[in-house]
Structures are given as C-alpha cells and as structure tokens.
Amino acid sequence: MNAILDIKGLRACLRGRSENAYVIDGLDLTVQEGEVVALVGESGSGKSMTAFSILQLLPPAIHITDGTILLGGHDVMKMDVRTLRQVRGTQASIVFQEPMTSLNPLMTVERQIAEMLLIHGKATRRTAPGKVIELLELVRMPDAKRRAKQYPHNLSGGLRQRAMIALALACEPRLLIADEPTTALDVTIQQQILKLLLDLRDRLGMAILLITHDLGVVAEMADRVAVMYAGRIVEHGPVVELLEAPRHPYTHGLLSCLPAEHADPDERLTEIPGLPPQPGSIRQGCPFAPRCPRSDAICTEVEPAMTSDGASHYKCHHPWTAP
Amino acid sequence: MSSNALRIGRFVARRLVQAVPILVGIAVINFLFVNMAPGDAADVLAGEAGAASPEFMADLRERYGLDQPMYVRFLVYLGKMMTFDLGYSFRFSRPVTELLLAHLWPTLLLMVTAILFAFIMGIVMGVIAARNVNRWPDYLISTGALIAYATPVFWLGLMMIVLFSVNMGILPSSGMETIGAGYTGWRRAADIGQHLIMPALVLGMYLTAFEVRLMRASMLEVGEQDFVTTARSKGLGENAIAYRHVLRNAMLPLVTMLGLQIGAMLGGSVLVETVFAWPGLGRLAYTAVFQRDINLLLGLLFMCSLMVIITNIVTEVAYRLIDPRISME
C-alpha cells in the first residue's frame, strides 16, 4: 500500500505569542490509499489545524515551523502557489465542520460546485451544470435539479453538508478530509451523512481522514485511529485493538467516559477531569501528566517517545497493559 | 426573469403604499414646525418693502389665507398636497411645484454624481486597502480617508474654489453652466460636467471617506469567514477569492449605509449648493428659510421626505437583488 498522506514531525506555531506556543507539536500521521483514518481528541487539541495544514489553509496567525507533509508523495510545503492550487481539490479536499457558514451565501449551490470543476478543467461551462447534478445525485441530494439552483440558506444543515461533500468530491480527490462533518447536525442526519461517506469510500475508493471527537463514530467508520492530545498523536493503531485495548491513559479515559448507550450526542468528551493544556503551556514531560491518574515523577520530567507493541503505538511511560 | 421583475414591481408598490401614512405624518410635523416660528410671510414682504400700512398687511394676509386659524390652513395644505398642489410662492411669484421641479434636476444630478463617486471610490479604495492591509497602500488610503472624514465641507469647498478657480483658473467656481454661452447637445453636457466636478467632489467627500473605511473593514471581516477558506480549498486564486467571493458579501453593509446617508447628504447639499451657487433644491431651501417663504419651505420638506423614501426603497431593492437571503415578499 502507498501512503496518500504522510506527515512527519509537524510543528505549527501561533504567531505573536511566546515562541513556544505550538498548536501542533511534533505530529506524525499517515493515511494509506483507500483507508479511513479517524483523528480523535478533545476540542482544542489541534485536529482542525492539522487538517488545514495539509492543504496549507492555516489562518494567518498560525504558521508551520518544522516537518514535512507529503501529499501523494509531494511535499505541500515546498509547492509554489500554482502547484498548491492545483493540488487543492484534486489530491485532497476538505469538508468543514460548519455547514451553515462554509458555503458562500450569495452563490447558488450549482455555481459553487461548477466553479470547482471549471478551475480544474473537469468541465466546460456547457457541461458543468449536468456534472453538478450528477454530483448532487451521487451524494443523494433529494430533488437535485431544483436544489442545484438554490442558495445555501434554502437548504437544511444536512443538505448543505451533502452539497459540501459533493463539492469536495467534484474533482475526485484521493483523500477526503472530513473535519467533524456531523458535529453541527442532529443525530439521525449524522448517521445518514456518515453512512454516505462510507458508501462513497467504497464506490470511489478514496481515503478518508475523519476528524471527530465521537468514539462511537470511530468504531463504525474507521480502519485505523489516531488519538491526538496537545498537538501531537499520543496513540494510534487499528480500530479494534485501540478501542478494545487502549494503552495510553488518555485513550483509556476517552473510552471509559463514553456513555454505554451513546444516546446523548450533546454530551461531549469532557468527563476526563481537568482541561487540555493551552498551546505553549507545556515546557517538559508528558503533556497529559497533570490530568493522568498514572503519572509519576518521570512523567513530568521526560516526554515519552512513541513505543510500538504489536499493532499498538503509544507515547507513555506507564501504559495500560495489553490483555 | 419577468417574474423577477414582477416581484420587484410588487415590492416597490407595497413599499409606496406603506409610505403614505409616513408622508402624512411628515406633513403634520413640517407644518407645525414651520408655523411655530414667529412672523409670517406678510411680515417679511412688508419688512422688505420698508414700511407697510396695517391695511396692506391685512390685505396680504387675507389674499394668501394667512388670517385663517392654523388647523384650517393645515387641512387646506394637506388636501392640496395630495394632488401635488403645493401652493404659491410669494417670493418667486411662481407655483411651488413648478419651482421644485425646476430645481430638482440640478440637485439630483449633483447628488447622484456624488453618491456614485462615493460608492465606486469606496469600493475601489476599500478593496485596495484591504488587500494590502498594513502595507503602504493601506496606510495611504486609510490616512487619506481619515483626513477627508475630518475636513469641514464648507472649508473644503472654499479652498477648492481658491485653488482651482481663482489660482489655476481651470474649473468654474459657480453655477451649473456657462450663462449666455448657448451651448447645446454634447457641448452643453461637457460644460455642465465641468461645473459639476467641484460641488460633487465636495458633497461626496464625507460619504466617500465613510464608505472607504466601511468597505475596508467589511472586506477584512468577510475575508475571515469560513466560506472563504472553502473557496481557497477549492484551488481558487487569491484574486478570484477576493472578487468573486469576498467582494459581493462585503458590499452588503455599504448598500445599507448608503440608504441611511442620503438624508445627511440632503443637508450637505444646502451648504454645497450655496457655496457653489448651484441652482438646486438646497439653495432654494436656503432662500426659502431666510425669506419665510412658508409654502415653498413646506414643499421642500415634503419633497425631501419623498426623496428619502424613494432612495430607501431603491436601496432595499438593490440589497434584495444582491442578497438572496432577504426575500422580496
């Protein structure tokens, strides 16, 4: 298998604050062709910034200081503007968290999708409308012909997210990055959208980097899971191993506070005592130490390195033992 | 398309109907205010004639209905207003409606030019400033706008006359066209255009500065919204993002503010038309106030209310044409 995405040692810094305010701090992450990788972690752990950095869409306040991001084998950080624009949408594209605000309110759905097809030469002005309908039908937009002519405000959140997915898929990217695509939607719609994403993966064969804080979603969707904390990956592995036998105390904490019947979707992963650290607040040692039930002296002194044990990979001095 | 035109037509008709009670209300207020000032037209006419006998005064008052109780005068005024009969101007010895129409076009020309100038400059300069934020074009434009914002209109008008008319002699200092030149067609248009430059610039200066600052802020704010990141993630270039996605969204507050600024501009036109002897409603208003020409003054106020109402309808339609989220219904 080939890696469509291979991030190594990524560090991104928040400009204007103290020099060590890293929102991404030594992150390694790979996604193979056709694979669904879930990136999980509490709010503020840097998931969105990781996603944005892949297509160089970081906000102006944040800039990358170290590392490489290989997308389809090429380093996006070494690309000139033209190449980068060409890569956006064709190699990888993003579905954002907020369907309410991520589409232009003054443009019809058709124009927004057609624009993408046109700039990448995937359609002409004459063929674009037909192609847009096809895409909307692909994401099972009901009444696609009529919806295409409508504006985002005419669509419900779920339908907007479908339009957003159609847009992201327009140029057949090899990697679809979905940044909490269902967080803003209600439960039944969430299930439909997730099912749609899996379906599309099976039909189109693209890889998906699914960002979520919902471990229930992870179990249903992902092949592999990477757990993110304070701007770095603290544990990753195949979904079954990771969910059944988490090694890192943070993963363990996330899992044990998952409601048995995860019925209430509004209940976020806030049950681990304490708060995640602010960027720049960690000087040394394990970033999870202040909240970790297993921490001891060495944890606050030395940051643990990534350790591999079979299929599991974790950064911890005192991991939970494999069963 | 035609159904769209129909929707706009219905919208405008509805707004006009809604405006009728407003106009009546304005008429009441206008009338009361003007009648609260001491003295009437007969006093003024008599005063200018030097001396007048009480009989002559009484005769004047009776002739123009000034001896009637106030509510009678008001009802008469209201009834006539409905048929656009705004009475007779004693000073000009002409019907008010005729006077208003004669002075309407110069003012419209002046104001529309000033507004278009402000709107276009606002967008162009605002976009340049926002796209070069915190670099020298931005500093230049922002500072310029701030200075223009703080410059008194009458001072600017006089300085421009001194510079361009008196010293350089390249622009006419007063009037709307060269008297007695007898130009026709394009030659006349060019002549009027030359007379128009300074008053329009002075009148539009404040609004321009305002719109530049608003557009800059609006571009920067819209530029941070999520859909702009979406546009970037599609592979669009920065120019396409700015002009296709950000610009139209950023224009919305400008259109709104334009509707609100028209009233202020009517006030400004009194000043500018007086300074530049522009034969418009503003100068007419100035004359009417100082000569206690009550009928004319009432007509002018009525006319201004009408203009404000119409501009507001126009901006509302424009806003709805740009933003599909606000319906015509």
Ligand SMILES: Nc1ncnc2c1ncn2[C@@H]1O[C@H](COP(=O)(O)OP(=O)(O)O)[C@@H](O)[C@H]1O
């Ligand atoms: N536009 C921004 N400017 C400055 N800091 C930001 C911005 N967006 C996010 N951050 C900071 O970056 C960190 C990571 O945020 P994010 O990647 O959005 O987290 P997640 O997606 O995991 O919830 C947070 O500490 C957040 O405060």
Ligand code: SF4
């Ligand atoms: S290294 Fe120590 S503090 Fe960090 S997660 Fe492991 S046990 Fe907890």
Ligand SMILES: [Mg+2]
């Ligand atoms: Mg996020």
